[in-house]
Every structure is written in C-alpha cells, then in structure tokens.
Amino acid sequence: MDIEKEKNDWSDEELEAAVEGYLKMLAIEKSDQKxxxxxxxxxxxxxxxxNRSRVSIEYRMRNISxxxxxxxxxxxxxxxxAKHLGAGVTQRVRAAMIAKGAFDPDDYAPTANDQTLNTKVQKLEQREFIGIPRGIDKPQRLNGTIxxxxxxxxxxxxxxxxxxGVCEGCGQDAPFKxxxxxxxxxxxxxxxxAxxxxxxxxxxxALCPNCHRRCHYSSDRDEFTASLYTKVKRLKPE
Structure with a gap:
C-alpha cells in the first residue's frame, strides 16, 4: 500500500483511533511498565x-509525537x-488529539493580555516540559490605547x-514567591x-524587577543589555 497516499486519506475516525492508541501507549510508558x-x-x-499497514501506523504515531x-x-x-509535517496533517492530528482530551488548545494560544498570559503560564508551569518551544518569530501587534x-x-x-528562581541578569534569587x-x-x-x-x-x-527596569531606564541599559548575551548562552542577537 502507498504510504504517501495513506498519509493524506485517513478518516477522522481512524485518526482518533490512532491518537487513542498512542495515548494508551504513552500512559504505559510513563507508568514505567514495559x-x-x-x-x-x-x-x-x-x-x-x-486497512492500515504496520508501517503506516508507525508513521502516524510519529506525526502525533x-x-x-x-x-x-x-x-x-x-x-x-517526524520532520516536515505538513500544516494540513498537523491541523487534523491536533484536532483528533483535542477530541480525545490530550490537551486544551486554549492553554497554548498566544495572547496579548498580560493577565491571561500569566494565567496560562501558571497552568503550564505544573506540567512536564520536553524540549524548547519555538515561540513566535514576528509577534503580531494589537493596536489600542497601549x-x-x-x-x-x-x-x-x-x-x-x-x-x-534565579535572576538571569544579576544572579540573585527572585525577590519573593x-x-x-x-x-x-x-x-x-x-x-x-516594538x-x-x-x-x-x-x-x-527572566529578570528580577530591578534588573528588568535597569534594561529599560538605567543610564547603563545598553551595556547591561549587552552583558546578557554573555551571561545567558541561549541568547542570540537579532
């Protein structure tokens, strides 16, 4: 059977069955069972x-991953x-995962509201993290009074x-919990x-309030900002 063809013609019922099987296996693995x-x-x-082949199902599992x-x-x-997963396939797999309760899409949706952002962060902080998020290359601006x-x-x-819990600017502990x-x-x-x-x-x-204000308002803000690239190795000049 043509695997390329199979990738494009899975029904919603089949995708949900694959997701259900995947979540079952993930639960087994996380419980330290064989x-x-x-x-x-x-x-x-x-x-x-x-009607699906073993190889086709394995590839679909990689799509879910x-x-x-x-x-x-x-x-x-x-x-x-799997690499190079098309936008259409990603959207359909995500929909199947949401239907099975794998995650709440609203938790991950970008927002321009600070209070909403912090609420989402507090929920996400309780979860296990794997890897590094991609983020947004060019954040969309929401125009208003501010x-x-x-x-x-x-x-x-x-x-x-x-x-x-440690400020990446001065190296001191966060001021409070x-x-x-x-x-x-x-x-x-x-x-x-901007x-x-x-x-x-x-x-x-992640900065303490003092270092954060220093980056914006101090007389040495440019020098201090430049020093962050030396202190925090993941930073890349843009």
Whole structure:
C-alpha cells in the first residue's frame, strides 16, 4: 500500500483511533511498565485501523509525537517526531488529539493580555516540559490605547523554568514567591518586541524587577543589555 497516499486519506475516525492508541501507549510508558509497541500496533490493525499497514501506523504515531513535541509535551520515546509535517496533517492530528482530551488548545494560544498570559503560564508551569518551544518569530501587534503583542505562553513558561528562581541578569534569587509558590521573575525580550524582536527563548530572559527596569531606564541599559548575551548562552542577537 502507498504510504504517501495513506498519509493524506485517513478518516477522522481512524485518526482518533490512532491518537487513542498512542495515548494508551504513552500512559504505559510513563507508568514505567514495559511497552510492547508491536503488540499495540497489531491491536490497532485488528480494529478501526484494519486497512492500515504496520508501517503506516508507525508513521502516524510519529506525526502525533511531532504535535506533542511542538507543545513541549512528553511523547513516546520510540516514536521520534517526524520532520516536515505538513500544516494540513498537523491541523487534523491536533484536532483528533483535542477530541480525545490530550490537551486544551486554549492553554497554548498566544495572547496579548498580560493577565491571561500569566494565567496560562501558571497552568503550564505544573506540567512536564520536553524540549524548547519555538515561540513566535514576528509577534503580531494589537493596536489600542497601549500597543501590545501576542505572546506565546510556552515561551514565558520555559524561560521561567530555565531560570529556576534565579535572576538571569544579576544572579540573585527572585525577590519573593507568589501565592502559588512560584518564584517572581519577569520576562524581558532583549530585543524589544516594538523593535521587531521575536518572542522566542533565544530573545527572552527572566529578570528580577530591578534588573528588568535597569534594561529599560538605567543610564547603563545598553551595556547591561549587552552583558546578557554573555551571561545567558541561549541568547542570540537579532
């Protein structure tokens, strides 16, 4: 059977069956039980996926891993994310995963509202993170009385987790903990979004309020900002 053709003609029912099988296997793997992927593949081919080949199902599982990887969620170790997954396939796989309750898409949706962003971050901070989020290369500006930008909650969550309660500017502990127990640090885009900076981990740092204001208002803000590229190795000039 032509695998390329199979990739494009899966029904919604088949995609949901694949996602259900994947989530079952992921639960087995996360519980430290021995996962027999060949056995699970065979079970799928005895049900809704009876017309699909073993190889085709394995490739679909890698598609599912890709979606989880893009959300920095854990995925099955034996199903590495597939590269060059088309937008149409990604959208359909995501829809099938949402239908099965794999994740809430609203948690990951970019927002220009600071309060909404922080609410999303507080939820995402409770989850296991795998990999580095892509972020937004060119954040969309929302014009109003005050101009704001749509930002990726995954990026802020990841950067704060990476800082682990320590300001990436001065190296001191965060000044206090918030009501939910997380350390209070602020996200700063080294090249400002208003200057066409990206909302990506390579352009964002977690700073204490003092260092954050220093980047914006101090007489040595340019020198201090330049020093961040030496202190935080993931940063890349834009």
């Amino acid at each position: 996962l027999n992927k060949a056995h699970e593949n065979r079970l799928l081919r005895e049900g809704v996926l009876m 890709t979606v989880l990887h893009d959300l920095c969620l854990p995925y099955i170790v034996g199903y590495l994310p 101009s704001t930008f749509f930002r990726d909650p995954l990026v802020k969550t990841w950067v704060l987790k990476e800082a682990n 918030q009501a939910n127990g997380s350390h209070f640090l602020e996200l700063h885009h080294v090249k400002h979004l 200057d066409l900076g990206s909302d990506r981990p390579s352009n964002a740092v």
